[in-house]
Amino acid sequence: MGSTSGSTSRRRRWAALLGAGALAVAGAGGLAGPAAAATDVAFATHCIPPAVAGIPPIDGTTTARITVDNATPEVGDTVTVTYTVVTPAASNPTAISLPADIMTPSGKVVLGGAQTGDVTVAGPKKNDPVAGNAPFPGFSMTGTFTVTAPGAITLSPGDYNIHTSYILELDTPCTVTNPPAPVSETVTASDAPAPNTRAIQLGSASGSPGAGVTVTGSDFTPGATVTLAGRSGATQTADTATVTADAAGDFSGSLTVNDKTTTGIVAYEGAAWSSDLGAGPATYVVIDDTPIPDNAQKLTTTVRAGTLSMTQAGDSVSMGAVDYGVGGTSSGDLNTVTVKDFRGGPAGWSLTGKVTDFTGPGAKIDAGALAWTPACATETGSPSTCVPGSPGTVGSSGATLASTPNGTLTGGEFTVDASLALNVPAYTPPGTYSGVLTLTLS
Structure with a gap:
């Protein structure tokens, strides 16, 4: 009994040490994203081992990186952030090899500058096996935040916790000794563009070749020159006309439609079609009622829609x-x-x-x-x-x-x-x- 009790006690103490050591190194974050501006930063970390470990707090240095999937978001966009341990500050404290997939990290990324607050991040229960007395492997924690203000938003590593599941379930909370930690990444947010509310209506949905169709528009830029144009699928036809929007941004004009392949009509500001400065297409069909010449035959076929x-x-x-x-x-x-x-x-x-x-x-x-x-x-x-x-x-x-x-x-x-x-x-x-x-x- 004495031998079994002693063995159990040693395993528990070792497991507690594992939890403390793993968290002491977990103060770094990195995101699997393309942000080239991300910088590795080092900061002092204070970790409190589980009471069962019977050891004092651990003070060490963590190297971390934070990256984002979008470094130039607009207000309202969701940005993905990953906080990754790049270089753990501690090693396996025992000569015993540790199995894979026993560590589950979680933590915070601190926002500053144009937007403040914390981003909650978490990582999967996944790690490579660790040889005795070898360095602990790095790991990543990921989360998201919604951009609420324009300007430069800084991201710094924050406090974190490592949960270990091996023999015992243990948590070791770690805090940044001198907060905030250095800035690892900065995103520059811009105001979201105003929504395009331009709209058009047609006086009729079909007409003969060469017929004119009335086009009315609203919410265009007051005084802007607006081009009316036919569309054949995604391609603009040769049928165009111009009108001028009044002081309220409204207009009414007529477009002569000759192209028999016309499927719709658009209206836009500027030299070429833009979905940001245009409206439509509004559906329009040319009904080919051209008289058949003498001694001629009109041939018609149909393309059926499939599945x-x-x-x-x-x-x-x-x-x-x-x-x-x-x-x-x-x-x-x-x-x-x-x-x-x-x-x-x-x-x-x-x-x-x-x-x-x-x-x-x-x-x-x-x-x-x-x-x-x-x-x-x-x-x-x-x-x-x-x-x-x-x-x-x-x-x-x-x-x-x-x-x-x-x-x-x-x-x-x-x-x-x-x-x-x-x-x-x-x-x-x-x-x-x-x-x-x-x-x-x-």
Whole structure:
């Protein structure tokens, strides 16, 4: 009994030391984003180990970096921030190797300048194994904030906490010794542009070739010269006219429509069409009632609208094996999905996916452990262009695999792929685990 009690006591004390050491190094933050202005900063950190550790507070130096996904946002935009430990200030305090995935960090990023406050950040329960007496690995914590004011907004590392789950569940809170910590990143926010409220109405929705259609507009710039123009799909036709907006920003004018392929009419300020300074297109159809000459025949055909559909190259994916006690990434590739959009209308499409938990012999791997990196290609000649979804977690709530935007005329054929990565915990019981990934096209 004495030997068992002593062994348990040593394990608890070691676990507490682990929690304290890990948090002492966790004062750095970095975001997986393109902000080149981000700077590594060092600051003093004061960490309070769990009482079970029986050791005094730990004072050390943390090196951290904060980056953002958008360094020039507008008021109202959401900015993603990641607070990453770049160089931990402490090492594994024991000669015992530590397993992977036992540390879960959380903390705050401090805003200053044009906008003040704290951004809550958190990281996944994920870390590489740590050899005895080796440095602790770095980790990242991510969060978001909404820009509420224009100007320069500074971001500094704030207080943080590391929760460790190994033998005992422990928390070690760490604070910045001399707040605020140095500024690691600055974003420059601008006022959001005023919404475009320009609008037009047509006197009629159709007419014969060469007929004039009345165009009225509102909320244009007072006194501005406004161009009225026909559109054939996304292309401007040769049919144009100009009017001048009155002191209230209203106008009324007439446009003669000759082009038989006309599908709509727009009005805009400036030398060329701009969605920021224009309105429309308002739907307009030219009815070709030109008399048929003697000894001639008028030939007419119809292009029928089709459907939106998808097919996949297979219904099962065999992912790579991982070793018990080591865990890691089980990789695979999604069976290629072919999307055919033959509707011929203005709507784009979105292909999303969600996955169930991976169930196995008396255990499961959470759906949130599956991530993907989407890719898609557009067949030559397609009116729309396929956009892949963002790399990241799929999970049970789902994520976007690929999409195309709305437009004047959309459609085409597309191939969609994704590389898959399942993060398998080190001590997942041996066996085969399966989850179902469901794709939805809309």
